[in-house]
Structure formats: C-alpha cells, structure tokens
Amino acid sequence: MSIEDNGGLRVLAINILGRFLSNCDNNIRFISFSFITLMVATWIGQNQKIRLMVVEINLRGDGAERLRERGRAKAPE
Amino acid sequence: MINFVLLISRQGKVRLTKWYSPYSQKERSKVIRELSGMILSRAPKQCNFVEWRGHKVVYKRYASLYFCMCIDQDDNELEVLEMIHHFVEILDRYFGSVCELDLIFNFHKAYYILDEILIAGELQESSKKTVARLIAAQDSLVENAKEEASSFSNIIAQATK
Numbered sequence: 761m762s763i764e765d766n767g768g769l770r771v772l773a774i775n776i777l778g779r780f781l782s783n784c785d786n787n788i789r790f791i792s793f794s795f796i797t798l799m800v801a802t803w804i805g806q807n808q809k810i811r812l813m814v815v816e817i818n819l820r821g822d823g824a825e826r827l828r829e830r831g832r833a834k835a836p837e
Numbered sequence: 838m839i840n841f842v843l844l845i846s847r848q849g850k851v852r853l854t855k856w857y858s859p860y861s862q863k864e865r866s867k868v869i870r871e872l873s874g875m876i877l878s879r880a881p882k883q884c885n886f887v888e889w890r891g892h893k894v895v896y897k898r899y900a901s902l903y904f905c906m907c908i909d910q911d912d913n914e915l916e917v918l919e920m921i922h923h924f925v926e927i928l929d930r931y932f933g934s935v936c937e938l939d940l941i942f943n944f945h946k947a948y949y950i951l952d953e954i955l956i957a958g959e960l961q962e963s964s965k966k967t968v969a970r971l972i973a974a975q976d977s978l979v980e981n982a983k984e985e986a987s988s989f990s991n992i993i994a995q996a997t998k
Contacts, residue, residue, distance in 0.1 A: 786882065786883060786884035787914070787915065787918065788915075
C-alpha cells in the first residue's frame with residue numbers, strides 16, 4: 761500500500777515537523793531534526809521557515825553534523 | 838533494545854555497569870573511556886542523545902551522576918529517557934532521597950533494582966509499587982538468611998566449647 765503525495769501534503773508534513781523543530785526542548789528538536797534528515801533535500805527547500813530553523817540549528821551545532829555533511833542546509837538567499 | 842547501562846560520576850568514575858550485549862573486557866573499558874569522555878564534555882544545553890558507533894546513547898544527568906543507556910538506531914530515545922527517569926524514581930523511593938554514596942555503598946541493591954526493571958535489555962516492570970514490593974521481599978529474604986547464619990554460627994560456637 762502506498763500513499764499518494766503531492767506538494768500540499770509535503771508542505772503539511774514539513775509544517776508539522778516545524779512545530780516540533782521550534783520546540784524549546786532540545787530533545788524534541790533533535791528527534792524532529794533527525795526525521796527531517798530522512799527526508800529528501802528538496803522538501804527542506806520548500807518551506808522558508810524550516811530552512812531558517814535548520815540553518816539556526818546548524819549554526820548552534822547540536823546534532824547537526826549529518827546535515828552539514830550532506831550539504832542539505834544552505835542559508836536562504 | 839538496550840545494549841548497556843552505565844552510571845558515571847562527574848569525575849568520570851563508573852558507579853554501575855550492566856551489559857546486555859556481548860562485549861569483551863577490552864571493548865568494555867574502551868567503550869566506557871570513549872563514552873565518558875564524550876558525555877562529560879557535552880554542554881548542559883545540548884540534547885540528551887549522542888550518535889555513537891551506529892547506536893544511540895541516551896544520557897541524563899541527576900546531581901553528580903550521569904545515567905547512560907545505549908540503544909539501537911531505530912529505538913525511541915524519549916522512551917529511554919523515561920526509562921532512566923523511572924529507574925531514578927525507584928532508587929529515590931527505595932533509598933529515600935538517593936545520592937551517589939548510596940549507590941557506592943549499596944551497589945548490590947542498585948543492581949537488584951535494575952534487574953527488576955530491565956531484563957535482556959528490555960523494560961519488564963513499569964510499576965514502581967511492584968518493584969518496591971519485590972525488593973522489600975528480597976531484603977527480608979536476605980535478613981532471614983543472615984539470622985539463620987548467625988544462629989548456626991552460635992550453635993557451632995557453643996558445640997566447640
């Protein structure tokens with residue numbers, strides 16, 4: 761069984777993860793962050809808020825090594 | 838599955854270890870050295886999860902002790918944090934405001950409690966009351982055995998006079 765996806769669903773998924781990513785607890789941030797790293801790089805680029813959040817976490821350097829290695833988080837233009 | 842449980846003090850001394858996966862003595866000392874270096878150097882603001890050797894290490898600091906559990910990559914980290922807290926709460930109830938010295942002098946009891954909670958790296962008992970009851974029963978068994986041993990030694994002492 762497969763679930764059909766479209767742009768809207770992707771944005772919704774990213775927004776839901778973004779809620780957790782903006783949580784003040786670093787543990788919840790880490791888990792949502794690791795979920796995001798499982799996603800395709802294009803998913804991150806679709807939502808400006810998420811991009812900013814990922815860049816912020818990247819700068820803080822807490823558990824963001826994998827994302828930095830893969831070059832998924834690039835600063836918004 | 839939990840691969841091992843470590844209790845490390847702020848000074849890097851190991852207070853309790855429990856291994857649920859096969860590690861040689863050499864590997865164990867290497868693991869302890871690596872992890873204590875990694876965990877003790879982490880800032881308090883950082884999250885409680887560390888990715889290490891294809892596993893995830895979940896740790897939490899309580900006073901001067903770090904409680905660490907190593908889990909598989911696909912396990913739930915928040916659940917393991919709750920397990921650590923569960924273990925600490927049971928220790929706290931049993932010792933009555935537990936401190937590092939309690940674990941140093943009564944390490945065998947800490948092992949008993951851990952064995953009641955975890956079996957083969959999986960959570961077995963989620964009820965604090967049940968664990969407390971079982972540990973109390975175990976303590977009474979030990980007391981009875983001590984009394985019997987002392988009475989036997991008295992009988993032997995009298996017989997040899």
